[in-house]
Amino acid sequence: MPCPLLHVDMDAFYASVMIRDRPELQHVPVVVGGGHRGVVLSANYPARAYGIRSGMSGTEARRLCPGAITVPPDFSVLTPVSKAIMETFRTVTPVVEVTSLDEAFLDVRGAVRLFGPPEAIAERIRAQIRAEHGIACSVGIAASVSVAKLASRQAKPDGVRVIPPERFVAEVHPLDVGVLYGVGEATRRRLAKLGLVTVGDVATFSRDQLRQMLGRHLGGHLHALVWGQDRTELVPGGAGVFGFGEGEPEGSMGAQHTLAVDVRDRAALRRELLRLTARVVARVRGASRRGRTVTVTVRFTDFTTVQRSRTLPEPTDVTQEVYAAAVPLLDGLLDERGPRPVAVRLVGVRVEGLRHLRPGDGRQLVLGERDPGWSDADRAVDRATDRFGHAAVRRASLL
DNA sequence: TCTGGGGTCCTAGGACCC
DNA sequence: TCTGGGGTCCTAGGACCC
Incomplete structure (x- = not known):
């Protein structure tokens, strides 16, 4: 099967769960987090229309939309919802790698005989999450972790997107390198200084060249990423997610x-x-x-x-x-x-x-x-x- | 009222040992 | 006596993720 990995990501999870229980807020801008000296954890789509994004300071969010409703995150509500969603995933496949409260990778190789191709499984999961938990999610489908992750982001909101290996170059190489899972601001700036802006720009260099330019590890990792050839095996449970997965953080x-x-x-x-x-x-x-x-x-x-x-x-x-x-x-x-x-x-x-x-x-x-x-x-x-x-x-x- | 809190992993230098 | 290499531990900093 060319694309056995699903990345399922809740849409505006914290805000969605809150609004689910207060439907009158559905069409007004809602921001979760961003209180005194805090940052925005989640914003619903009406709030995003004002330019509010998670990670920005509450001050900035209030400047963009003074009328937005701001609520603190309530983990006593969010955590049980999250756990229930992960259990829903496990009704489809046991191979679920939880990476945070609101997202997980699923390996569906063992589920196709029962449920059909990955696209059908994705729609099944989305319908189930909507029915059981009243919130929307998006699903990316690909052959590796980083490509599935990228696909789910492109699928938002409330959608499904498949990036098969044979379409990777055509669809991902024109994009900014920053879209890759593992390429943050610092690496982006470093690459930009070398004149490398798109994924395709980076892909013009060999692995050895990238290692020489960026260091052994980062260079090798980046080379794999720009060819869509990163990790394909999941770690069931998932580590390092607070109070999550199969247990506590490891290190x-x-x-x-x-x-x-x-x-x-x-x-x-x-x-x-x-x-x-x-x-x-x-x-x-x-x-x-x-x-x-x-x-x-x-x-x-x-x-x-x-x-x-x-x-x-x-x-x-x-x-x-x-x-x-x-x-x-x-x-x-x-x-x-x-x-x-x-x-x-x-x-x-x-x-x-x-x-x-x-x-x-x-x-x-x-x-x-x-x-x-x-x-x-x-x-x-x-x-x-x-x-x-x-x-x-x-x-x-x-x- | 600029810029949270929870993690993981990598790098690099010095100490120390073989 | 000089030179050299490798491995591990410790510390500090930084990148990245959600």
């Missing part, structure tokens, strides 16, 4: 927060760091993992963003241990900017190098050192938040 978990106003006070920044650390490490424990590398991120008022990391001798799932590593990293970042307190816009913390906790894997105590009991305290906090919610349990230093 790292983190949390960051843009403060409501820029903050200079170091004690206040440390409190924010502790709040974020407690949240992240609770997730790490909840996933039965431990991490070894702690990374602190700070974004200053001028938007420069810096990170400092430290690798611990042993993996940990103890909030206090992660925090103890994180504080000097935060202090270091602030001190580097000079003796005067600098205004900070964002604070973040991430735990990397996650490993599964083996059952019965006790704490390693260094000889002569007493276990301070933080681990027991963490588990008590976890149990209490499970029962009473986050509002009920807070560290004394956060009160």
